[in-house]
Amino acid sequence: MTAKVVVVTSGKGGVGKTTTTAALGAALAQGNQKVALIDFDVGLRNLDLVMGAERRVVYDLINVVQGVAKLPQALIKDKRIETLWLLPASQTRDKDALTEDGVGRVIAELRETYDWIICDSPAGIERGATLAMRFADTAVIVTNPEVSSVRDSDRIIGLLDSKTEKAEKGQRVDKHILITRFDPARAARGEMLTIEDVLEILSTPLLGIIPESQEVLRASNIGSPVTLSDPASGPARAYLDAARRLKGENVPMAIPGDRKRLFNRLFGRRAA
Template sequence: MGAERRVVFDLISVIKGEAKLSQALIRDKRLDTLALLPASQSRDKDSLTNEGVAQIIGDLRTQFDWVICDSPAGIEKGATLAMRHADVAVVVVNPEVSSLRDADRIIGMLDAKTAKAESGQRIDKHLLLTRYDPVRARRGEIMKVEDVLEILSIPLLGIVPESGEVLLSSNIGAPVTLGSPGSAPAQAYLEAARRLKGEGTGVVIVNDKPRLLQRLFARRAA
């Protein structure tokens, strides 16, 4: 989001009472309804407590329509705290075996270690498949969409194709939806957001079979 140099206080500052939530929130310069509460990149993560995170999320719920907790990768304490008070979970995976293993473990934790699970409820879970390249999938270098869905067995929210536009947008400090709004990844993220809100249509799964023109071109190039 390009807010690195604007960080003064962070999540841990608020939990420890060193700053108010309003002081730590960074308002986006482009969208006045969007704000960022940064996590700490240097302070002791043990300062994060379930009670502190619950209080902050509760306060944020009164100010915003959506509170999105971006979990760190893996299954450590940060991920557990991020999912603890979730109403809905978006499980983000790459089409690689190691990513799917972590995602499968996270799905199990969502059904066992969240506030909703402890009260006998189930969290709605959605799958967002990123960095997908149908050409590499056909070659067997990455997993196909249907294989990912069979392993994880949760509804598909969207498929974000592999693209250099994501890196380019990141380098200028902008999400791809703003840095390159006409690109395929931007459109995929926007469509996934609409589905999460209950709008839009179903996901069009990328065809893993090469089209006739692609086959002819490959034959000619060979």
């Protein structure tokens, strides 16, 4: 087995990298793919919390890199999906403890037994972010339809084209834009950059459009990827579609709304 290594990156913080890592990883695993999620945000780890595994962390990526723990000891198996695993970041160590050789060894070992390795990049363009993208075959660039996020995505695209192992070998990292927190009504009124605007500016193909939704916050509140907490919600369906596109399937692009809204309205229940 040779896994595909995906980096979820953005440059800017708070755009939804961790939410996306959790949701795309879960979506792939729901389709019977064996998936390992790696949190690269040393000192500010959160993927464990979003995945609901915060109380099960024993060892972390740096322990493995430094040989303190073996990889199978550090990987946390998801309680809901058989084929989903998490390698948390260290919360206490210095980010300089991550070395390129060490990360390379961990990823090489994972490649042999997994279908997908999804690297959750920290914000910024420092060491953690460059190491998260270093060995990637594919990049998911999470972008909000907002000027600072688009600018930072452009910067990250530049780094993906120059600082990755693939780029240095003269190959290309396969890059995709994932637009999150999109509000179609505001875009239609000219209040928000449109999908076309963002894609034209970044000249990179689209992986999916995740609509702005309360369900994303609810999912992180309860520690569950949104594709599991409410598979019928707009963001969950958008992530499930995006995961299929990552696998190479041809799925028509849409901006899913929340399917249960009508149901809730009929029965007078509050959404969320």
